Amino acid sequence: MIGGTSGRNRVSAEAVASGDRAALARAITLMESRRPDHRAAAQDLLQTLMPRTGRAIRVGITGVPGVGKSTAIDSLGSMLTGRGHKVAVLAVDPSSARTGGAILGDKTRMARLAADPNAFIRPSPSSGTLGGVAAKTREAMLLCEAAGFDVILVETVGVGQSETAVADLTDFFLVLMLPGAGDELQGIKKGILELADMIAVNKADDAGARAKAAAAEYRAALHILTPASAAWRPPVLTVSGLTGEGLDLLWDKVLDHRRRLEATGELAAKRRAQDAKWMWALVHERLHDRLTHDPALRRRVPEIERQIAAGRLSPTAGAEEIVRLLGL
DSSP states (O other): OOOOOOSTTOOOHHHHHTTOHHHHHHHHHHHHOOOHHHHHHHHHHHHHHGGGOSOSEEEEEEOOTTSOHHHHHHHHHHHHHHTTOOEEEEEEEOBOTTTOSBOSOHHHHOHHHHTOTTEEEEEEEOTTOGGGOOTTHHHHHHHHHHTTOOEEEEEOOOSSSOOHHHHTTOSEEEEEEOSOOHHHHHHSOHHHHHHOSEEEEOOTTTOHHHHHHHHHHHHHHHHTSOOSBTTBOOOEEEOOTTTOTTHHHHHHHHHHHHHHHHHHTHHHHHHHHHHHHHHHHHHHHHHHHHHHHOHHHHHHHHHHHHHHHTTSSOHHHHHHHHHHHHTO
C-alpha cells in the first residue's frame, strides 16, 4: 500500500503508480499549479512516489522549427512501444500570450502515439522558460517514471534559446538537424554542439545526398570539439522521421551511450549533479514567487523602480532594499 495523498486537491499516489493515465494527467496538472495548497499537495505526492522513479531512459530532443521533431518522435515512440516499452512524451509548446496555455497541440502532430495505449503525451506550456522546457517538466518526468513509463522523451520548443535546461533534465541529448548544412552550419550555436550526445540529420528520405553531405559537415564540426565524456564521442546519423529510416540505429546508439556511462559511473554522477541544479532552480523559483506575490514587496518595488528611473537611487541600492524586504 502506497501512503500519501488525500483530500479535494490531491491525487492518489496509488492510482499514479498503477499506471492510471487519468490520475497521471491530474497529477501533472496539480504539479503545474501555482496555488499554495496545490503546491503542497503536489510536493507530498512527489515525495511519496520518489522511490519509484529513476529507472527510465531520459532523452531530450531539440531542433529548429520545421526540422520534424514531432514526426520523428511519433515514429521513434511507436517503434519503441512495438518493442514493449512504455513511452512518455513531454512535449513543451510555446505559451499562448493570452491564456498561458500550450498552443501547438502535440497530440494532433503525433497521431500514432496519441492512439497508442503504451504511450502518454503531455503538451505543456513553456511559459517563457529558457531552453523551451516547462517549469515543471522535471516533476512531470518523475511522475511518468513512477507510473511505469520506462522511456521519457522531452521535446523542446527549439527556438534558439539556451538548451542547457533540457541537457540538465535528461541522460541523452539528441539534436535534430535539417539536410543541406552549408549556411545552416554557420548559424549553429557552438553551445548546442557541445551539449549534443548525438546529431541526427532528419528528412533523409527526401534529401538523401544532401543529408549525407550535411552529416559529413556536422561530423567535421564535432571533431574539433572536446567530448563531454571520455567514454563517448557523439555520432552523426541520417534518419527519416517520416519513414522510420535510421531510427533503429539511433536507438541502438542511445542504449550504447547508457551502457558506457553506467559502466564508468558517469550516469549516476550526472543525475546527482542534475538534482543539485534542480534544487537551486526551485530556490530561484520560490524567490521569484516572493518577489511577485508578497504584498509588501508588491507595494514597495514600483516605488524603488521609479526612484532608479529618476536617478535618485542606484540599481545597487535598489537591489539591497529588495533583498532586505525579502528578509535575506
